[in-house]
Amino acid sequence: SAPEVVTVEVTRVVTETVEIEGETVEVTVVVVETVTEEVEVPAAEEPAAEAPIMEEAEEEALEEAIGDDMSAIGSEDATGDGPPPPDTGPKVESDRTETSSTESAVEAEVRSADSDGETAVAEAPLSTSAEDPIVVDLALDQGSRLTAGEVDDNAQWDDYLLYLRNYIGASVMRVDVSERHQILVTDSQGNPVLGARIGVEANGEEVMVLRTYSNGRTLFFPRALNPDQQAQLYNLKITVNGLTETFDISADSSQREWTIVHPGADQLPTSVNLDVMFLIDATGSMSDEINQLKENIRAIAAQADALPSQPNVRFGMVTYRDREDAYLTEVTDFTPDVESFANALALVRAEGGGDYPEDLNEALFQSIHQTEWRIENTVSLIFLVADAPPHLDYGQQNHYAVEMLEAMERGIKIYPIASSGLDSQGEYVFRQLAQVTNGRFIFLTYGEEGAGSTGTETNFNVSDYTVSSLDQMVINIIEEELSHRIR
Template sequence: MAGLLATAAAWAAPPAGSAAASDALPSTVPSPASAPAWLRERQTRPNFRAPAATTCADAPVLVEVPDPSGQQRPPRRPLGPPHPVSVFDDARRDAVPAPAPPAPPMPLSPAPRLPGSVGEGGSRHPGERPADVVTPAAVNAGMVDDNADFSAYQAFLQRHAASPVPAWPVAGRQRLQVVDAQGRPVNDAEVTLRAANGARLWARTDAGGQVWIHPGSFDPDDSPGYQVEVRRDGQRARGRLLRGQKPVLQLRLPVQPQPARLDLVFLVDATGSMADEIDKLRASLQDIVRQIDALPSRPQVCLGLVSYRDRGDEYFIRRWDLSHSVAGFQQVLDGVQAGGGGDTPEAMNEALHEAVQHLSWRGSGTTRLLISLADAPPHLDYGRPWHSDSLRAALGKGIKVFSVAASGQDSQGELVQRQLAQHTGGRFIFLTYQDPANPAAGPGSDTVHEVANYSVDQLDALVVRLVREELAQLPAVPAH
């Protein structure tokens, strides 16, 4: 499938009465009348392209994505002359080269807080400190793995069954693993599942050679089994996955380990109440990358960023494609300022779509991680793209999501973030405070989220730990 178009199997359910309900695609395979209409749908065209970039840019390049509704204010600062974006076919995007990286390396000390670095939005959520409060010395965070404690996750979903967030079927979850001739994990193997009724699912294995399969997310007919094909480096293997089987389905591919490559993308809510988290990310990025670079696998690291606000703000979405320039990326982060907002939901769905669909993720053998930092849920009243559309595309492109819930994130936002992490094999991360009802009290170990049995660390240390654990699963490349 490398270089070919691939597609997720089904769209997510639009909220009842939304304008996007008319976007439903026609069904091509009869399904039981009891199956939800959205699950009976079949896509008639691909909705994502397999990752195929061979390298990353020398410097970050800004692409401004306007709000299609037209409710956007002109930028306060000129962004420079527009340049055509040749790698994308969307005429409404303009690319602007980021400033050239400075000659000396960027210092590792926290960047000074610029006048007006917090914009017009301020704090939105009850109990949250104003956005212009000086950044705390540390940002603490806890983490849960909803796939490791799946029963607790199912109980969480059941408690929120009445949420307006579209339900994501997880019943019948199964694990598939791909290994080489020596039994070592094969990362980034392309996986295709096919049912007799025509339902299909596309996925890619993670650094541990595995992928979680949720049959109910793409097959409305409860098919008894699926034909499975896995491919990488011109090799392929086939097997059959029986619905409900307990043993892990393991397939073998006679491929050789490849040098570690890591695409690490940050998806950041840049509205007013996110000032502290953005400042911490800005201050610690170089240290994070330096520690990742020193890992035993010595990965070739490329960095990308997507920041977003909401309709009517100074900007809607800005993205910087993957680049191997740490200094240039640090300079981009130095220019990301928190501002805007207003109502609680933000343009998270649209920004996630940009990150998954329009960044130049590298191809075969790459470990792809997306760290999403947000303190508000997505708008459900804007129509497509839905987060579940992007979730399916992320699974097919082999993008693992680590969702970070910042202060003020409500239960609806937690549900979205945990869906993204669980389905792609990632983790749900949440900031912790001395008093979760009053984050101004400073970092601590408590949270308002529905989690248990977690440890606490500083956010940057936790990010490095997760990347280290992911890359540690890769088999060593034989010395020549």
């Protein structure tokens, strides 16, 4: 039969220049646009003209599966017995600025060019086709990028001790970390040992257990022990692969750094496991953060899988609210199935909340004790995403100061991610969690317009910090943790 002329929609990749602050900057940006062309197709191939309709249907199905609900931003009332909420931030002001995918890609391009002198090519927006796994799995979504900074309080130790001394905010659980011993366990080649068990004995009794992290290090704080457990001499027993080495730490010793070359470490496997737990405040003010995680969890997982160490990756999740909400905690145990985890994440809604604090204490307990961490030969990470401190008026025995020591015992690092609504009490708690477990304190940053804009500004009591997109920061942390396993 004779050919028939029809109109179809096609996708083009184009390059363009942009004008920024009055100057024309030549950048290469990959964008996706829809245009209309006339093409000739055989009449028998008429169904091809329906391709746009199929693509739209697939896109609607994907949006429904992901469960994005941009109207769920909400806000929380500042009532209850807890500390007062901040004057500004997502818990008070729910309006947030949205940017288009093209604008975000341009901004990321310019930031990259400014930082390293090279022009990077932004990724195209994620495909909605289930038959295109390369793009869907590897490209970070550019539509609602959040920026974040990070500080390592263990690296800026004197500044951190000064911060602890000068804190005058609401009540916190103070833990004396002023005497800090840094312990490094290596094999005979100097490679760091992951998961070495260190039993700390005082007066013949084991008073604490530590495990080394992926960099072979862990921290010991004698003054953090209960007074009846403290001693003048501590005997540390380091066990690797069934072999035990011992050494002593004296309470009056000026030495604070210890390196142990362990004979049992030379027979350890080179493969590694990775357990990543997302501990998420799911109250009404957390919509932006939850939605961004939904958009990018597949890309994060794919990039972790592609790392040179080739880890065996599992994801888990604990969402939490408060005692008067529809639920207190919901636990999704670890799974290697990224699609299954993404589907569970898609069901999370930012709702509820009332007074300012949330029950982070219970959620942290659940994330450590009610999920199946592998521990042995495993890089174990918790990303805490929240904008409120824990309730400290519930009289809980499993409060965060206890649970962060439990995390140390299992070799779990905690990376708190603080949103703008977090007050000074919450900052203190989050930085404790990060410092004691050898993690870093991460916080969202904003532009001059405040919450909802992207930029480098923060109200937290930090200085000398780096800023990048939040998603890329999470990927970089995972890559850094696993880099120690490359031989």
